[in-house]
Amino acid sequence: MQTKNQQMIPVLDSSSVFGKLKEKGNPFWSQYFAFYSSWWGGIVQDPSLMLLPMDDHMVHRGDGVFEALKAVDRKVFLMDAHLQRLQSSAEKIGLSLPWTLEDAKEIILQTLKVANQSQALVRVFLSRGPGGFTTNPYDSVGAQFYVAITELKSLPETKYEVGVKIGRSQIPCKDSWMAQVKSCNYLPNVMMKKEAVDRGLDFTVGFDPEGFLTESSTENIVLVDAEGILVQPPLKYILKGTTMTRALQLAKDRGFAVEQRRLSEEDIFSAREVMMIGTTLDVLPVTEYEGKKISEGRVGAVAKELRQMVQKDLSNGTPF
Numbered sequence: 001m002q003t004k005n006q007q008m009i010p011v012l013d014s015s016s017v018f019g020k021l022k023e024k025g026n027p028f029w030s031q032y033f034a035f036y037s038s039w040w041g042g043i044v045q046d047p048s049l050m051l052l053p054m055d056d057h058m059v060h061r062g063d064g065v066f067e068a069l070k071a072v073d074r075k076v077f078l079m080d081a082h083l084q085r086l087q088s089s090a091e092k093i094g095l096s097l098p099w100t101l102e103d104a105k106e107i108i109l110q111t112l113k114v115a116n117q118s119q120a121l122v123r124v125f126l127s128r129g130p131g132g133f134t135t136n137p138y139d140s141v142g143a144q145f146y147v148a149i150t151e152l153k154s155l156p157e158t159k160y161e162v163g164v165k166i167g168r169s170q171i172p173c174k175d176s177w178m179a180q181v182k183s184c185n186y187l188p189n190v191m192m193k194k195e196a197v198d199r200g201l202d203f204t205v206g207f208d209p210e211g212f213l214t215e216s217s218t219e220n221i222v223l224v225d226a227e228g229i230l231v232q233p234p235l236k237y238i239l240k241g242t243t244m245t246r247a248l249q250l251a252k253d254r255g256f257a258v259e260q261r262r263l264s265e266e267d268i269f270s271a272r273e274v275m276m277i278g279t280t281l282d283v284l285p286v287t288e289y290e291g292k293k294i295s296e297g298r299v300g301a302v303a304k305e306l307r308q309m310v311q312k313d314l315s316n317g318t319p320f
Helices: 014-023 057-061 079-092 101-115 157-162 187-199 242-254 265-270 301-316
Strands: 032-037 042-044 064-072 120-127 144-150 164-168 203-207 213-216 220-224 230-232 258-260 273-278 282-289
Touching: 032 101, 042 101, 057 120, 064 079, 079 101, 079 120, 079 242, 101 120, 101 144, 157 282, 164 187, 164 273, 187 203, 213 220, 213 265, 220 242, 230 242, 242 258, 242 273, 242 282, 242 301, 273 301, 282 301
Parallel strands: 164 203, 164 282, 230 258
Antiparallel strands: 032 042, 032 144, 064 120, 120 144, 203 213, 220 230, 220 273, 273 282
């Protein structure tokens, strides 16, 4: 029986839905410039049309993989490395690209041209595709490819001048297999970011079951040890960051000693320098961990030099 406070829910046709789409909006729409959908077979610029099928397995199961690339001065940084990692993640979950990597690259570049932004963040998604609403990956009409071009947001320069504050995450790290797949199931990463915001920190960093350092929500962590060696955690429980890999290669080319080694919390406290490395960050110095200063609590020379090397390397990106 219907009460006086209940209202009949309208049944909408397609014209009504598209009319309502035009009425909707959110403050983030001004940051969305272009969107390619293989499901639609084209590019749209209207944020209200940047939609995915509800039954796409990426939506209701997180069954897909993704990458985030940075475009600066109309050049995409480390494009090949990102697409190769996309393919590697897809292979680990038995998902095939609908096209070659060269085709995917061309789609990304065309979408960037439509967006017509000198600087942008390029978000690339490869999904299992629509169909079925089940956990069965074969209940799908086929893999789909989506590209979203959005605003590239940079941190305030003061963060690089004074460093950031980080802490220990209480979120269990992903197991080795999942950690090496950049899947669309990012709930642990979301909870790490929530934890950092709730604690008033810039980032939290994780530790594996044996108590060794892994990574942050979407960033890698690297330190300079007491002997001046640049050290990254082993890749067993972390995603192999494209910017971290490139930054450490640039450091090696410059003559820095670089190695992989398991790192404890005590290694953070005793480090000469600690830094976060990621696509949108480049190289960001850390000056405080769990309320205690790193070294003297000042930005170190290695972090400054490494950031300069990465920023100079941006000019070698793929033009569009």
